[in-house]
Amino acid sequence: MTSTLPAVTGAKVPAQRRPAPTARSTGRTQPPVRLRSSRSDLLLCGVLLVAILVVQGWNITAYPTLSDDEGTYLAQAWAVQEGRGLAHYTYWYDHPPLGWIQIALLTWIPSVLSPDSMTVGAMRVTMLVISGTSAVLVYVLGRRLSLPRWAAGLGMALFGLSPLAVVLSREIFLDNIAVMWLLLAFCLAASPSRHLWHHFGAGLAAAAGVLTKETMLVVLPALFLTMWRHSHRDTRKFALTGAVTACALIGFSYPLFALLKGELLPGGGHVSLLDGIKYQMSRPGSGFILDPDSGSYGVLHSWLYYDRVLPIGGLAGALLLILTWRWSVTARALAGPALAVAILAAVAMRPDGYLPAMYVIGALPFLALVLAGGAASVAHAVLRRWRADGENRAVTAGRYALAAVLALAAGAYVVPHWYDGTRTALTADANKPYRQASDWLGTKVADPEDTRVLVDDALWLDLVHAGYRPGPGAIWFYKADLDPAVTKTMPRGWRDLDYVVASPTVRRDAKDLPNVRAAIEHSTPVATFGTGDDRIEIRQIQAATAGGVR
Template identity: 70%
Template sequence: MVLDTTPGTTRLRALRPDLLLCGAVLAAILLVQGWNTAGFPALSDDEGTYLAQAWAVQEGKGLAHYTYWYDHPPLGWLQLALVTWLPAALFPDVMSVAPMRIAMLLVTAVSAVLLYVLARRLGLRRWAAALAMALFGLSPLAVVLQREIFLDNIAVLWILLAFCLAASPRRHLWHHFGAGLAAGVAVLTKETMLVVLPALLVTMWRHTHRDTRKFAVTGAITACVLTGLAYPLFALLNHELFPGDGHVSLLGGIKYQMGRAGSGFILDGGSGAHAVLRSWLYYDRVLPLAGLAAAILLLAAARWSHTARTLAGPATAVVILALVALRPSGYLPAMYVIQLLPFLALTVAGAASIQPLRRLRSGGPGAEPLEETGRGGAGANPTHPRRPALLRRAAALTLAVTAAAVVTPHWYDATRTALTTDANAPYRAAAHWLRERGNVPDPSRTRVLADDAIWLDLVHAGYRPGTGAVWFYKADLDPAIAKTMPRGWRDVDYVVASPTVRRDAPTLPLVKAALTNSETVASFGEGDGRIEIRKVTRAGAR
């Protein structure tokens, strides 16, 4: 038999262990995240908004299902529209939040593979790269948040691609230009990715050739800036860059976002930010705390550890994102931790792969580690030939067993909830009730205030998009919708009083009045998570 020793075959054989290991971890991630994805967590208004905006793009109705007001760059849901285009074309009635979560599995799969590639390019061994990938996709925080239709999940994919290109071992200039382009797309997908860009530059600086470093970094920054400028250019061409009467504006949207009520200091027990932190730690205490500690350790150890130096970029990202979360003012959303997850996973895996015993053998800081050789090799120690290696393996095994014993019970309990709890049964029951002609004889002539989590269900049931099925915020905040309701709350027939509607109604006069002047005709679920369908009792004749 003649063996095929072509470079392609040799490269494939060298990659086979990585492909098998990465594939096995990926299969576990997809199984866990895909199981019961439509049932848990509970649908959120943000998910419904992004999917409704993607639906508007698919249907040719513009950049949003209502007036687009520059709250976020539209590139995120433009990509979402591409991801959900095929299932929406084949099964139009399935275009609603719960079933469309399946599209996020594709985003998670690509992100997890990119994380493995990045870990290997940063010099981590296979087991450490697999550990980073598993932490990223199997942490209960990931199982809950990566299922949801959030722009942050799509942005993480692009920033990981940027880091992979920045750490390319070939060091081609176009790789670094591509890294800048991918970083620009990440920012236009979710603008909070701006704070990660310094960490990307750290990684790029370490992985560029000294002779071409200035060109590579300059090219990457130029590509990123030019990509980002597409957003204000779009606003300028639409005469919506600056505030003015009768139109929305980019600067007006930025002013609103910067002026939002803050969540308070994250360590203040009574603040909203602290409540968000508690929700993160409820699902997973290990990854956030261990990841932050590992990032600090890696930055401190960069002087003597090659592994720590190569992971300086991800460690910097963790520290920057943590400092932003710790600022005493500003708004801290629950999905903020999504962009931390890949870097937390990388730093934990990187810190676990540091071998301090090699440093002791090699003579202190800055020295290269000695090679381990077999019995009788040139570098063998005749007195204790294998003791350092055995000590390292025993210490690593002890540490791994201890970590597994601490982490597994908590992760099991949190993940079991995600795999077995159906938190969205009330939403499905409410949507079914509103579809039944015995309950609502003519949806096309009925106006319902509801949150965006159920908005697309109402549209598929025959309610008019925008004016029949009304996203409840718009009844008070969008002049175009207010014009369709000259009598205010009396022009409303039903209110779907979900937890989101009940929470925000006190700040919305029309919605509050509609709830006050209505009675419950159907209720689904219990406690704070219940959904009530309330019929307005004094709407008057049309």
Template identity: 50%
Template sequence: MRAWGIGNYPFPNDDEGTYLAQAWAVRHGELAHYTYWYDHPPFGWIQLAAVSWLPSWLLPDLPTFVQGRIAMLPVAGATCVLAYVVGRRIGLVRPAAAAAVLLYALSPLAVLLQRQIYLDNFAVLWVLAAFAFALSPRRHLWHHVAAGTAFALAVLSKETVAVLLPVLLVTLWQGSHPRTRKFSFAGFGSGFVLTGLFYPLYALLKGELLPGAGHVSLLGTLKFQLGGREGSGSPFEAGTDAHRLFADWLTRDPYLLVGGAAAAVCALVVRRLRPVALAVLVLALVAMRPGGYLPQMYIVQVLPFLALTLAGLVQAGIARLPGRPRLRIAAALAAAAAAVAVAGPHWYEEDHSAVTADNNRVYRDASRWLRETPVGDRAKVRIVTDGVLWLDAVDAGYRPGTGAIWHYKLDQDPAVTKTLPHGWKDIDYVVSTPALRGEREHLPTLRDLFAHASPVATFGEGGGRIDILRIENEPATQIESTPATQIQNNQ
């Protein structure tokens, strides 16, 4: 389900290109393809660097975001295995644990978001590993140390999962023996703190822990992340970004979201299900807080816990039925049939679209243009792209950073602006994508580029099209009214 049509759907998100470019930088000895400003801990794209080199080597002709998505397949597979392990360790019988994995793996939201190159996918893998170690039936001290280490690696992959720390402590309390519990907590704390300290220690050694003039800083960026960026509004208020995001999630999969959330409230009274139920409720409360920033991929963190809670509560209900085992087997089959009848048609429609739709031809065409169209000496040509196509431009021979320029850095990074003494006049081409056009009103240099650009090729039509724009000395006119039919390039 993940691999079928992975390069065709969904439409690329600029974050995917950013993380993939940062993974490329790791393979070349840096933490980011531009100045690393502590926007996220780097362990997520360090892992991406470790898994993405093979698809890029085996399939060099594919657009780089497709190569990156293929690299996410083993991450999705390992996450499903760990979801099964956690299910078994909270007391699910094998069929129930397998059902939880199916609920998780076939959910349209998981099919959509686990294909994409998101740090949350790495974080969820490590969170599930931490839960599996904390619930280890052997109750070995080193398992609890490993739980702390795994959770630290989850936070270093995507810092937002740190809100699950209280839940994991409750899990460790349930999974440890009363006589050795204090050693279990000490071991967990040691693994978590000693692993997590690598990040602030790196910033300290670079002189970038505290804010100051002339450099980025870990604490300065953290302050911005917590209070400086614009919030998404309340999910209960129509018209806000959070409300639209919740509506989109519920449109794609109302059954697992509503069913799993309801199950989490009921499962709090079942001791063995309490860890996964608390995880659902904590993550849901964080998502529903008014005024906070809520990204599209946040729901990735909740999905496995929703599936485990729902499957666990159904099993608990069936176990309470009186009578012979045959009655319970019949009840389990009836529950499975009811799930298929209720959610099956909607899931089939959503998943069928995911594996058959082709939304990304424009990106494949633009990537081919970058690689094949002669524009002179690419090492000297300057081209502005969005995050998704930046690495394609680099692979095509454009100079990283100051030749192939990520549009977001035009006015944001002094290392780039100092190489453009004449501003927009120093740029030769712009690859105009939906993400790039959406930012032009906020970036003065990008706005000037659009005012002095003429299209040489167009791929697709409407708002999802991609235009190749050549920068002219004279102002361009009516760029937005350029016909949306494809303009053939010289080839």
């Protein structure tokens, strides 16, 4: 984009006057563009948004495999909608409840129109609202950080079309919603208007992101760096003070909520926020990410299985921007996203840290921006050097041809890899065993209302809609051992149950849950769906006296 000068009226410009310096001649970044006032930006962003929504929405209910986390958040959202409190069981302070309250708002309309459709697979469609909004915010942020139009579009495409992003953005994860709020905060922090209320709003949006998923807290230094760079010198202190105050006041509402409920500190007969924090801090680590025998190493390779370009290229782009910060305009403009990537990478590299598979979601938009920014920085440096050389047209044309060849070579490497990863997401049906198990439990069990089934949360709402009692009938398997409100309804332990649905999640975690392990050991499979480690077994408990099969 080139700078424009205001019209001059009432005076003639002297012929000898030199033209006003442009962003290119002074080395400064180009002024940010307002998306709504640029037809070219709106067109490019709109085309990319349609492509992203089509790719992410196609086959969304069938791939990837339903996860217990998705089922938990959706079941908690269902509890909010039904007025049953903040969770479908006793709420304890594992995550702030704002995340699934938002999911409840997103799923409210489809659940009213079709209550039986409030299951994990069907409700994944609502995540397209989140991923589409986040993709647009990535483009807006790129333009506000002075990226050229093509680079902002590249960042948006990397964020929305990477096979890794396609798979993870489909899932009902709190991280996806939290990232949307963080991106909004960055866009407000980089607002070209520099209004104080924009920075105050950035603090509010950041607080919403942290209260959606508390791990977003580590990204706040990068947000405040962005705000520092883009705020007006005269009002910088007020802007930062207002943003930090707004973020802190909203953030402290969570411990205040616990305090008012008498659940801030540990005590007899109730859960507590302090216990929740203690649990999160004491979770067994998954090992060093570069140790081949660690769980973190397996998580890393699960990310790289889908896409190596965005994680590795994004880290390389962040390193390039950090190393060239002193003399690169683009590096200084993208200091915030580069710092976010560095912080998130450092946290992931902790030797004894816990690294969940969805952790990378928080890094995806910043990886995309710094990779696009690194490409823009290299392109700008090369073109500036070529212009400075002042060589003849033939040499210049040859260099442009070389650049085009390099760009095509990069595309030839990326496109096939992305095609393979995305093709799986668009065609595979990983959730057929879950649908078959849901159908069997809904049609083959004689009296669902009086039958007690241990099940993971991916199927919990399916059973509720099939007539099982939510809580004592359809039982989220963790609660059979960990929730006193449930265990007191099982005086004989596993003998008071009728079935256990042994999904991969249930089999994996049963070793730490005595009632669940005993239920599996004292049961026989009556139906099996799928094969291998991904199979789902419906097992009838031998000591059961209630329920039955038609």
